[in-house]
Each structure stands twice: as C-alpha cells, then as structure tokens.
Amino acid sequence: MNLRKDFPIFGNRPEMVYLDSAATSQKPRQVIAAMTEFLEKHNANVHRGIYDLSQEATDIFEGARGKMARFVGARDEREIVFTGNASEALNLVALGYGKKFLTSGDIVVISAAEHHSNFVPWLRLRKEIGIRIFMLPLLPDFTIDYRILDKAKIKKEKIKLVALTQASNVLGTVNPIAEIADYLKRRKIKAKLVVDAAQSIPHMKIDVGKLGCDFLAWSGHKMLGPSGIGGLWARRELLEAMDPMLSGSHMINEVTEEGASWNRVPEKFETGTGRLEGAAGLGAAVDYLQKAGREKIAGYEKELTEYLLETLIKIPRVEIYGSKSGKNRLGVVAFNVAGVHAHDVGEILNRKQICVRTGHHCAMPLLARLGVESTVRASIYLYNTKEDIDRLAEGIAEVKKIFRV
Amino acid sequence: MNDPLYREIILENFEHPQNYGVVKNANAEKTSVNELCGDKIHISARIVNKKIAEIAWEGEGCAIARAAASILTGETEGQPVVKIKKMTSEAFLKKMGITLTPARRKCALLGFATLQEAIK
Structure with a gap:
C-alpha cells in the first residue's frame, strides 16, 4: 500500500518487524502532527473559556467526535462518548446500563472468544447484582455458535444483554454481528446487543445501523490514534437512560448545596477535563484511514x-x-x-x-x-x-x- | 551451540527436568502463577529435621521457568531450610549462569519465589 513511509517509527527502527498491531498500532506522522499542533497552537480547556483559543480547542475536540460519529455510521455525533479505551467503554455499559437496568437472574450472553475486557465486567455484575452469564461456544470454523440459544435450557425472556466481540483478538475470526442481531430479532430475544469493536474497527468499515447493535465500543490506539482515548456509541435514548460511571466536573448541569443534575449526553459520561490532544490525534487517525480508503x-x-x-x-x-x-x-x-x-x-x-x-x-x-x-x-x-x-x-x-x- | 540465554544447562533441564512431580506427604507446598504469561509452577517439599529431605516441582512454563525450577530443586535438595531462606534471588540467578532481561527474570524466579513462599 506504500503507506509505511508515513510512520516515523519505521524510519527510526529500520530493522524492526512490527507484528503486534492487535496490541497497539503504530502512529502515522499525520496523527503525531495533529497532537503536536494542538499543543503548540490550540491548547486550552474545552467548553470553558469565552476566549478564541478555548473555542478553537473545543472545535477540534468536538470535530473529532463528529469524525468518529461518521466513521461508525452514527446518525448523531452526540451519540459518541469519549472514553479512555474499549475496556472503559465496556465498563460504562456494564456499570452505567447493566447495573441500572439488570436484576438478579437476568442473563448476559457472551462468547468463548471474548477478551477479558468483555468478560470481567460481567463477572463483576454477576457478583454484585446476581446476573447470570451464558457463554456461547465456538463452531469448528471458530465463529460464535449463537444458534445454540435455540437448544439452551435458559429462559429466553431473561436474556437482557448480548455482548460479543466483532473480531477475536486471538483467533482473528470476524463474527457475523448483523446476522446475530437479525437472529435475536427473529427469536424475539429483546436483549441489547453490545459489540466490542476494538479489533475490528482498525480494519473494517463499520456502520452501527447495518450491524443492528445497541452499543459499540472501541479503542483509538489500535486504529492509528493515540492511547488513552476510545469511545462508546449508543443510541441517544439509551445514553440518556444510563447512569454516569464517574461524577464531578463537566458532567453536571447544575450543582447546588442540595444536589446536582447531570449534563446532557455525551458530557454526562465525560467527567473532568477530557483527552484533548488525544481527541485531536484520534480525529487525524480517522481522516488518515478514510483517505487511505x-x-x-x-x-x-x-x-x-x-x-x-x-x-x-x-x-x-x-x-x-x-x-x-x-x-x-x-x-x-x-x-x-x-x-x-x-x-x-x-x-x-x-x-x-x-x-x-x-x-x-x-x-x-x-x-x-x-x-x-x-x-x-x-x-x-x-x-x-x-x-x-x-x-x-x-x-x-x-x-x-x-x-x- | 553458544547461546547466551539458551545455554546447555537450560536446554538440558528443560528437556530432561529433575525432580518433576509431587512429593508424597509434603509438609511445604505452594503454587504460583506469573500473571503476565500464565506460567504456573507448583513446588512441594518434605522438610525433615529443618532440612529439605525431598523436593519436587511441576507446572507449565517457558524453557527459562521450567529449567529454573528444575535447577532449583537440584540445588536445594538436602539443604537446610534456613540456608534457602537466606538465599537471595541474585544468588540463585548466578547459579543459573545466564543473562536475563527484566521480563525474563520473572520467569527464572517463579520457582524460586514459590519455594520461598512454601517454606515461610
């Protein structure tokens, strides 16, 4: 593809063979430059100042949100919540949605191919609120055997959440998420579908509408962006119904001595000063991938x-x-x-x-x-x-x- | 072959481990896991008159972890417990005679740390 020249690390380490991009990707000069430029020319806190510089920083930060929204096919950029990474996004689903809407005996369906990030948060909910976990096995072709739900001795109406990886970080298998969403609909399983896109988003075109999912989680650092920034997409009404995971500044609407009201989405979930230069870098990573095709x-x-x-x-x-x-x-x-x-x-x-x-x-x-x-x-x-x-x-x-x- | 890490002593202990298994009627026993890689070493020993009368190891691990556990059991069998307690990790690594990166020190010391815990 002849894009290697865009990645300074290969010039600095000409003998290196980097075969660990599933852990983290290398960064193109365009991403590094966007972060440097933000720090050198536009750095101020966002959504705060009345002065021009703060507005510039806000435009870059929110611009990255818009880019990310278009990148995953979201209809509304306010449906993108910036998180630290995919793990944090999945924790937000577990704690912000799961803990609020699931109760003892409800079933969360996952697969045997999940990364710990999409397994341990559910283990935690099992311990804390008594949900049950049903693990889908894998077929001989290493895709998820979701049809086993037809035979499984579990109450279908108890399945409240299905959380699956779109691509396995070990096997590399791409799971047919849209097909699974369709299957759940046909079986009248009214579960929310959570997709861990950490491995898939760097390599595949993603459209949340076509996937038919309710939540999508990803990391920026695996898709050429900086570490420390990732995101969660969910439909606005879902985000509005959810609880924040952390509280403090930025996520509030009004604070009095008596109490506080939450900010609108997505700010409700973005407590404290965000990853400003990280967002600048992530926006540049999206541009880079779009341009490369x-x-x-x-x-x-x-x-x-x-x-x-x-x-x-x-x-x-x-x-x-x-x-x-x-x-x-x-x-x-x-x-x-x-x-x-x-x-x-x-x-x-x-x-x-x-x-x-x-x-x-x-x-x-x-x-x-x-x-x-x-x-x-x-x-x-x-x-x-x-x-x-x-x-x-x-x-x-x-x-x-x-x-x- | 003159490999700085995979020296003959390491390869020999990896391919033909000493004292592999579990000691019957052990009175000191411990399992440890290296959380980085999932390597697991189990050490069992029978202490008689404040000496390691018998010691064995079993588990899963890389050549360094396995060879180190094997060498460890060979070095400590018959030794007074107090002497083993005093042994530093540096002293043990010296016995193995290999150069290790920080990441691999953990592998080499997995068995050693497990034994130290077992005889605590």
Missing part, C-alpha cells in the same frame, strides 16, 4: 493475511489456532511451535527485532478451551509487508535451530 486497506490486509497463513502453514511444527483460511478473518494469527514455549519463541524473535505478542492475550477462558496456556500471536496492519512475514519465518527457523526441534 477502508476497502483498499481491507483488500491489502487480506492479501497479507493469506500470505501470513500460507507461510506459517508451510513450517513444520507450527500449529495455528484459528481458521487457516483468509475468509472472514483478520490478520491476527495465534500459533505455537510444538515443543517450544511461546515466551521462548518471542524471546528469540525479539533478538531479530521481530515484535510479536506472547502469552494469553487477555483471553484466558478462550485459551483454556483451545487447550493451551499461551501462544505466540502475529498481527498485521496496513504498514506491514510480505518481507515482514518472510522475516518472521526466518525467525521461527532460528527458534527451531536453538531448541533442536
């Missing part, structure tokens, strides 16, 4: 994903966890070298400046189901090349040499 990015990544899979399949003793076909899948590939622990693979790859993730990838229940303690994970993004993947293969050959396997 979402379809073009997906096409290039599909080619790279297929090459990555082909390369790994050819190496004896490499075991892949997840689909071996590039269909309905992102370029996130978990694997192990038989007889060598993932950490040792990562250690030896690191010597060749190859960055991969090793461990449980914050998805311990999934790894337990796969029957492994840890795996190596290589993940690509628009700046990777086939050469990066060739270097990975060389690295794995070195691992096998050292470990005599």
Whole structure:
C-alpha cells in the first residue's frame, strides 16, 4: 500500500518487524502532527473559556467526535462518548446500563472468544447484582455458535444483554454481528446487543445501523490514534437512560448545596477535563484511514493475511489456532511451535527485532478451551509487508535451530 | 551451540527436568502463577529435621521457568531450610549462569519465589 513511509517509527527502527498491531498500532506522522499542533497552537480547556483559543480547542475536540460519529455510521455525533479505551467503554455499559437496568437472574450472553475486557465486567455484575452469564461456544470454523440459544435450557425472556466481540483478538475470526442481531430479532430475544469493536474497527468499515447493535465500543490506539482515548456509541435514548460511571466536573448541569443534575449526553459520561490532544490525534487517525480508503486497506490486509497463513502453514511444527483460511478473518494469527514455549519463541524473535505478542492475550477462558496456556500471536496492519512475514519465518527457523526441534 | 540465554544447562533441564512431580506427604507446598504469561509452577517439599529431605516441582512454563525450577530443586535438595531462606534471588540467578532481561527474570524466579513462599 506504500503507506509505511508515513510512520516515523519505521524510519527510526529500520530493522524492526512490527507484528503486534492487535496490541497497539503504530502512529502515522499525520496523527503525531495533529497532537503536536494542538499543543503548540490550540491548547486550552474545552467548553470553558469565552476566549478564541478555548473555542478553537473545543472545535477540534468536538470535530473529532463528529469524525468518529461518521466513521461508525452514527446518525448523531452526540451519540459518541469519549472514553479512555474499549475496556472503559465496556465498563460504562456494564456499570452505567447493566447495573441500572439488570436484576438478579437476568442473563448476559457472551462468547468463548471474548477478551477479558468483555468478560470481567460481567463477572463483576454477576457478583454484585446476581446476573447470570451464558457463554456461547465456538463452531469448528471458530465463529460464535449463537444458534445454540435455540437448544439452551435458559429462559429466553431473561436474556437482557448480548455482548460479543466483532473480531477475536486471538483467533482473528470476524463474527457475523448483523446476522446475530437479525437472529435475536427473529427469536424475539429483546436483549441489547453490545459489540466490542476494538479489533475490528482498525480494519473494517463499520456502520452501527447495518450491524443492528445497541452499543459499540472501541479503542483509538489500535486504529492509528493515540492511547488513552476510545469511545462508546449508543443510541441517544439509551445514553440518556444510563447512569454516569464517574461524577464531578463537566458532567453536571447544575450543582447546588442540595444536589446536582447531570449534563446532557455525551458530557454526562465525560467527567473532568477530557483527552484533548488525544481527541485531536484520534480525529487525524480517522481522516488518515478514510483517505487511505477502508476497502483498499481491507483488500491489502487480506492479501497479507493469506500470505501470513500460507507461510506459517508451510513450517513444520507450527500449529495455528484459528481458521487457516483468509475468509472472514483478520490478520491476527495465534500459533505455537510444538515443543517450544511461546515466551521462548518471542524471546528469540525479539533478538531479530521481530515484535510479536506472547502469552494469553487477555483471553484466558478462550485459551483454556483451545487447550493451551499461551501462544505466540502475529498481527498485521496496513504498514506491514510480505518481507515482514518472510522475516518472521526466518525467525521461527532460528527458534527451531536453538531448541533442536 | 553458544547461546547466551539458551545455554546447555537450560536446554538440558528443560528437556530432561529433575525432580518433576509431587512429593508424597509434603509438609511445604505452594503454587504460583506469573500473571503476565500464565506460567504456573507448583513446588512441594518434605522438610525433615529443618532440612529439605525431598523436593519436587511441576507446572507449565517457558524453557527459562521450567529449567529454573528444575535447577532449583537440584540445588536445594538436602539443604537446610534456613540456608534457602537466606538465599537471595541474585544468588540463585548466578547459579543459573545466564543473562536475563527484566521480563525474563520473572520467569527464572517463579520457582524460586514459590519455594520461598512454601517454606515461610
């Protein structure tokens, strides 16, 4: 795609092979510049001052919200709540919506492929208010087996929330969210559908209307933006019904000695001074991805994903966890070298400046189901090349040499 | 092969671990997990007359964690408990004779820390 030149880190570390974009993406110069420019030219607190500078800062901050809204197909930019990251957005759903509207015995449906971020908040609600969790298993093609709800011995009317990842951070599988939303509707399951888009949003075009979901959570840092800013989308009436998670300044309408009333949405959820330069960077990341072309990015990544899979399949003793076909899948590939622990693979790859993730990838229940303690994970993004993947293969050959396997 | 980390002593203990298993009638026992990677080491020992009469380990982990646990049991069997309590992590790492990055120190010390907890 020839976009690699936009990412200064590759110029500064020419030997590096970065294959850990599922953890966080590298940043293009345009995003870095937008943040620097905000700090050097427009920095003031937002929604506060009467002076021009504050208005400029506000315009950039709110401009980023508008960009983000259009990016996910929201009809109203006030439906975008800035959060720290996807984890915080999912916590906001659990605590701001779940804690208010769910009661003991209500069921939250999740899948076996969830990141801890979309699992632990529900565990917490189970402990605090007595909800039940129903975990959907995976099919042989590693997508979510949602049709099992037809046979499951649970009361359908008790299902109040279905919280699923759009793309697994371990398996790379893309789940058919729109199909699941449709299924729930046909089965008259009146549950709110929560989508964890942390892994999907950097790579796929997302339209909340087409997905048919009620909540969408994501992180900015995985989609070329800075860390510390992400978001939650929900329909306005839902946001209006929810409780804030934190209280204090900015989120209030009026405060008297007797009490306080909440601000309108989304400010109600954005307590304290927000991530100002973060929003500037996130807005620039959206611009960058739009300009590069979402379809073009997906096409290039599909080619790279297929090459990555082909390369790994050819190496004896490499075991892949997840689909071996590039269909309905992102370029996130978990694997192990038989007889060598993932950490040792990562250690030896690191010597060749190859960055991969090793461990449980914050998805311990999934790894337990796969029957492994840890795996190596290589993940690509628009700046990777086939050469990066060739270097990975060389690295794995070195691992096998050292470990005599 | 002259690898600075995966030296013969490490590979040998990884491929053919010493004292793997569980000690029968153990009177000191502990399991620890490295929360970063999920590695898990279980140490069991039978202490007789203030000495480690028998010690064993089992668990899941990388070559460094497994080799270190193996070396640890080899080094501590028959030793007085008080001597092991006094042993610093630096002293133990020295016995392994490898250079470790901060991230891998945790791997190498997982068994050591578990034993220290077990005999507390």
